[in-house]
Amino acid sequence: MKSTLSADHFHSEVAAFEYVEARLWANGRVCPHCGVVDNSGALKGKTTRVGLYKCYACRKPFTVRMGTIFESSHVKLNIWLQAIYLRRLSG
16 A cells, blocks of 8 residues: 555655646646736746746746745745645644
């Protein structure tokens, strides 16, 4: 039997971003600066942070972390997901 904690989004920061993005942006990526939906693209530079997008309407960068409890944290998103999952278990 495979443990729930062995899921990719608990061990990979890239998978964690994809997991959270799929839930928060189910109807399209929303720019937290201007509110425009699906008018952005992923930034793919060599030193670009994981999950960074640029809005083509207001030209500002953003991630799924903006406007959430994760925004100012330096803890990786997959570690946050582990903590939230374990907290829910302990009730």
